[in-house]
Amino acid sequence: MRKKRITIEDVALEAGVHASTVSRALNPGKRALVSDVVAARVAATAQRLGYTPDPVAAGLRTRRSATIGILIPDIANPLFPPILRGIEAALAEAGYTAIIANTDNDALRARDALERLAARRVDGVILATVSRRDPLLDRCRKLGLPVVLVNRSTGGGATSAVLTDDEAGAALAVRHLALLGHRAIGHVAGPQRLSTGAGRRSGFVAARRAVGGESGPPPIAEAASYGIEAGAHAAAALLAAHPRITAIVAANDLLALGCYDEARRRGLACPRDISITGFNDMPFADRFDPPLTTVRIAQRAMGVEAARLLLAEIENPRSPKREIKLQPELVVRGSTAQPRGPSLTVPRRSR
Amino acid sequence: MRKKRITIEDVALEAGVHASTVSRALNPGKRALVSDVVAARVAATAQRLGYTPDPVAAGLRTRRSATIGILIPDIANPLFPPILRGIEAALAEAGYTAIIANTDNDALRARDALERLAARRVDGVILATVSRRDPLLDRCRKLGLPVVLVNRSTGGGATSAVLTDDEAGAALAVRHLALLGHRAIGHVAGPQRLSTGAGRRSGFVAARRAVGGESGPPPIAEAASYGIEAGAHAAAALLAAHPRITAIVAANDLLALGCYDEARRRGLACPRDISITGFNDMPFADRFDPPLTTVRIAQRAMGVEAARLLLAEIENPRSPKREIKLQPELVVRGSTAQPRGPSLTVPRRSR
DNA sequence: GGCGCTCTTGCAATCGATTGCATAGAATAG
DNA sequence: CTATTCTATGCAATCGATTGCAAGAGCGCC
Incomplete structure (x- = not known):
């Protein structure tokens, strides 16, 4: 039982149609090409057999991995997890998966991580690491990889970005x-x-x-x-x-x-x-x-917007680059107070 | 320039050998099968052309994705990032990549995330989410997926785990x-x-x-x-x-x-x-x-050990299940002190 | 000089899906 | 009733690597 994966071929055989028909029936975009009755039958058999399409195999042919890469300095920096959650949420809606890489603010590691993501054929990347003039961006352009920056900007407007004002x-x-x-x-x-x-x-x-x-x-x-x-x-x-x-x-x-x-x-x-x-x-x-x-700052929202921007750019590579600027908000707590009057209080010595 | 990916075929052509020879020359395990001189030439051409093997294509044939899945409750919980860093470090050494999924302590989401990871053909999973008797584990077993638990145990010893004493x-x-x-x-x-x-x-x-x-x-x-x-x-x-x-x-x-x-x-x-x-x-x-x-607790070490355990299990699916228990350490700071003597001090009222 | 052996390399099938093209049959027009 | 256009489906190539099998080259031995 463990050995046998259920492939599109199995479904085709079982439903009495050709594999290509199964593919079309199951793919929302091509669904119209096949008759309703057959489509229903295929869907049912797929369901019954517990068929899950192999995105790896599909990706080989379609050149899309439904995967995007994320470069951050360090996931242990608490600034990032909420952003990642936002990205993940928006990505999941579209059936995409994220791969996260830490760079530790090291340009070499960043370079390396980017190459590895590219090798995995990610469809795009979200960068939270780049400085204002970063070779990473040129590299992405050369690779033809759609890019969105979070919490960073190059100032140039040549790259889409989501940032805080x-x-x-x-x-x-x-x-x-x-x-x-x-x-x-x-x-x-x-x-x-x-x-x-x-x-x-x-x-x-x-x-x-x-x-x-x-x-x-x-x-x-x-x-x-x-x-x-x-x-x-x-x-x-x-x-x-x-x-x-x-x-x-x-x-x-x-x-x-x-x-x-x-x-x-x-x-x-x-x-x-x-x-x-x-x-x-x-x-x-x-x-x-x-x-x-x-x-x-609106961390989660930044993530969500970044993912949306990236998906749009993947969808249509010549869509215009955009910069989204989110408004921050002051949270007053205990570390600020009126300045002490020059003579109201004696300076306090630490022990 | 952006259009053309360099494939193994290109390298083969350029080096004047067959693609299969290139494959063997570049694969450390098969490297011995080809003559030194050809291997060197192939390596050089690959280098020169900037060839990067496509792990997706390779995975299709080999049935291994060099990818593992990680299920955690919530990446925003600061307990997890150091563990993840540990996992990532150990994985990277072996050429593996991690895909992280958050479950928000929701069994349904966990189930769902697991299925998605399985669909992506991960080679194994690390779970930081399971309770003592968790259906997730049965599901992994059914899928034939190697599993390691971090900071969790089923008590049974049927699953490898890394935990704290x-x-x-x-x-x-x-x-x-x-x-x-x-x-x-x-x-x-x-x-x-x-x-x-x-x-x-x-x-x-x-x-x-x-x-x-x-x-x-x-x-x-x-x-x-x-x-x-x-x-x-x-x-x-x-x-x-x-x-x-x-x-x-x-x-x-x-x-x-x-x-x-x-x-x-x-x-x-x-x-x-x-x-x-x-x-x-x-x-x-x-x-x-x-x-x-x-x-x-030794968070990073837990991650490292978990990754190693998992890699070992992927390498050899019938390797014995192990439980690694790490020793914790007390860190004394300011939230503990001698109990106040019954009458030494008057209770302090909050304002 | 022929036989058998090892060492290299090439050939072709394979992994699981997608998709351009071809075609059979149905539907429609004339 | 024939010609023509659609529709639904099948066929086969393709994506980029890996690998079992076959075959050629080189070599030693009797």
Whole structure:
């Protein structure tokens, strides 16, 4: 029993028709080519025999694998699972399956993973890894692979992408802090080679000007990567250069966590002595100490839209490239508060 | 340029040999069948032409897809990403690729996902979802699919599995609390239909007896699922039935978070008024408020071992079933402390 | 010099589906 | 009643690799 797979041939024999007829009867697109009575009979026999078409065999002939590849830096980064769920949901509707590959922010691994996906004949790829000018994209173009970016943009509009309005998000954070009374607001920026890093930074700069913060060049320190350690380093540099800062807008939640660490190291209590905001609203951000005020991005929706965009592009390779920009939302929690009045409270020392 | 794929035929033509020779020259197993000089020439031409064998086409003939399926409840549950990374790493070494499916703890979806994986002709599956007696396993057996369980067991030994020594882990937590001076220790248990829920519970019961806790039936409340809400409910029930409890051993970190919530609701400060331990040491457990004392399981190692076990079973379907049990480790953080002396401090009210 | 042996290589079938083309029979037109 | 167009189905090639079998080349031995 284990040995015998049921093939289209078996169904054909059993239904008394030719295999090609079975194929047509079972394929929604070709269904019209075969008479209703035969189609019904075939469907019934297929059902009875428990026939499942082999997508591998079909793919060989049709050149489509009903599979798409996803490149992300690291699935353990909590930003991604919700996006993946969104992608998966939209893909499943269309009968597609996703293959996920982690790159660990390593260009070589990314290259490698892409080649492996291409070898598996994926019908398209979703990239959450690329920097603003990335050779990966050229490679995809050369391979003739439809591509959609999530949470990234090349700026050029040559590639479809789904992203967050990073400028607006950063502005949300700045305005919130300004409203609380902060004047000296600093920014721990993400890597500027990534569109999110650049976008949030420029959003910060513009918003700071708009709310009329202190004059002079904006207090900004760029983190080397989107990690806690990098955030702590950048925060240290920022605070060293601008000791009077009362609030920090971090370019993502992990960087904010790094800011927490650095603040604590300096004996600064958050939010009493310094307010800190994040970006992304990653899972469990509400459980941090203190709960993180952050800019929530529509992770799942990004995934869904990205998958839809990609499917459309697979369907019609010359469909226009589109950029979908989703609006973020501020989530106020415990890491932001009014700046402490200069003399209302004595600075608190860490133990 | 985009149109033409390079096939084995192209390489054969270019190298002046037959396609079958190319196949043999490039396949490590058959490599010995062709002369060294020809093999070298073929390898060189393949290299030069940029030939990548089509695993789909090969799979059609060989009946192996070099693909395995993974069923997990939810990728957004931070327990799983490290396991997946482990699986992926071990798989990649062997040239295999993973396809991940989420089931949301829904038996129907699980069933469905399994069928889809089977249709894609995966060579085996890794299940992180099954309960102690699960129809999914019978289905795999019927399909002739090699299976390995991660972090789950059927108890029967009929299926290979990689798991944590849950009894030992629970004992670690209980002993830690006993050493701190706790006598009245309760347990928020996981669902008993899951092997982890049952194992941790029995570990708790045995350890409690061993450390000579209070007599009488052990204070235990079972959570309906491994979620924060369920944990809060169970904690409420536990504290209502046993008000004198000074410490709770939760069967996983999410349940522990639920305990945090319920404790706060009752005006109990953790760890001052009540100590709480988790299980798993999920990412960011050190960032919770308070940082969670928990039992760390070797997530990545579980993934690696599971993948190895599965590959071995694919290689040799009649290889003996094995259960690998990994030892957990206690991570002490801020959610546990000595029980407060009956009158040393006044209870603290939440605001 | 003929026989048998090993070592390489080619031939052709195969895996399971899809699809352009051909054809038989039915339906319709004239 | 014949000619023509449809419709429904079958035939066979195809996708890209793998592999059992056959055959040719080279070689040693008696």
